[in-house]
Amino acid sequence: MIYEGKQKIWSDYQKEIPDDHYFYVRSCIRQSFFPASEAAFLHITRNILNKDIFETEHHTTCGGIAYHSDAIPQETAMTIIARQFALMKKYGYENYVCSCITSFGLYCETMETWREFPDLKEKIAENLWKSCKLEFAVPKFLVHASDMIYKYRNQIAAHAKFKLVDHKTGKPLKVVEHIGCHYSKMFPSKGVGGAEYPYVLAGMIEAWGGEVVDYPERRHCCGFGFRQYFVKSNRGYSLSNTYKKFESMEPYEPDLIITNCPGCPYFMDRWQYVIAESEGKTYGKNGHGIPVMTYEEVAGLVLGFDPWDLGLQTHQIGPEPLLDKMGIPYNPEEKYKGKNGKDLGQPRQLDCIR
């Protein structure tokens, strides 16, 4: 009963997501660690759903990671963002979709600050003209790429080859969803479902047959903390936050963790390895970790994409237990191969975790 009540709160709180015609902007962390996820996003939206998603090589970082590490002033970040928005306008778009949650949060903050302080907005427009000779603009609609996959979740389900269901028992898989903090903690109205009951990933899990795990530390930060990870001596901060989340979710025996932030899947994947090596502890069964994936990787698996085309070989925690449960075929021989089967050797095998 209580769960149904919560579901109602989740589904009541929605944001407007235009159906088509977007200017697409990439994420620095995701290009480095999950480039195939961005490729899957573009393939799904452009080729399967026939949407117009435009990308230009001229866009850059939004500066968000440097800004949240205090390495650049607010005015610098805002002018870089104004440049991104100006490119959107230059290419004839007014809907803006970004791949990064840090960007998304910073865009929300920036647009809100411009609304509140028109003088500042004018100054940024001047900066933009002086530095780039570009015309200032703000998006009519700003969305995160996960908002779009959420919007199309039922269409994806209609094309599904596999479901988030144990193909042997027919039982739904237990899925933890982890939402990037900057998705809606600052501006709850900008995220699907708000900050307390964000539905963006839960909606995908349900549409694709899985069961959402509700656990005590569900909304706790993964621990990225920007400077708390980039500087070696601070890294314990990052590790201890991930550890806290895993200890909290462990009793629920999740089959999968799905995320919508660039850093979270990296940290929740890699810190499982560090915990295994230092504490001898693994959170999956038989020495495995719990696979951590991006929403595009999960959408791709549901749609029947090859796991190695999706880049699952570049995760430290092997996806095999999940693939086996979902009944997805894969060729272990191909896992670490380059293009056209080129031999690239393979990573050192670990004893502490698989």
Added chain:
Amino acid sequence: MEKLYDRLMKDYRLREGLNACINCGTCTAICPAAEFYRYDPRRIVDIVQSKDEAEIEKLLKSDVIWYCGECMSCVTRCPRKNAPGLVIMALRSLSIDTGFFMESEKGRQMYVLCKDLCGNVLNYGYCIYPREFHYKGHEEAGTVWEWQEKHLEDVYERLGANFDGEGPGALRKIPDSDLAELKRIFDITGGTERMEKVKEAAMKKAEELGLSEEEYFNKVYTECKGAHFNH
């Protein structure tokens, strides 16, 4: 000289992030940093709103303002719509502007952050760039990154990226004309000034300690001497 509080109030993040704080401590209860470090965002917000110059100066010189992870979890929960995370960002900026950041171990880390992150932005157009992310400094990135680093081009090609390539795509080479625009943005908005200021202070310190630039970088990157932790 202009009061520190008045300088803080010029920061839009403070103007947005500080209404009357009622000292309820909700921010501290939700804060991941407060669990790990000896850190209490409630106290920081309270000091700022007290306008006590001496206490604000102490904050700017301390490790405390550098403990926050900028997750913004506190923003959702504050009953007065304060944003302690934004207040911290304003304090950090002022700490850099005044040079006080050099007086704390965590503040001195600005050198590493500016060098790495601004370097990536200006040289490549990305905050994080794989050729500058080394397994040697990031063993936690796992054996899979150790392997990937050895085969960067091949792995990115396999995954459909356009590594260093022309035109759009993941990890494309961002055209020089666009990088020049980023540089101009840095020059006119205080980005370059911050980088230079941090570097100059760091090099002065390195000289005092008799360290080369690389030795100083490594010291700042790894040093953890302060009584930072809760446990």
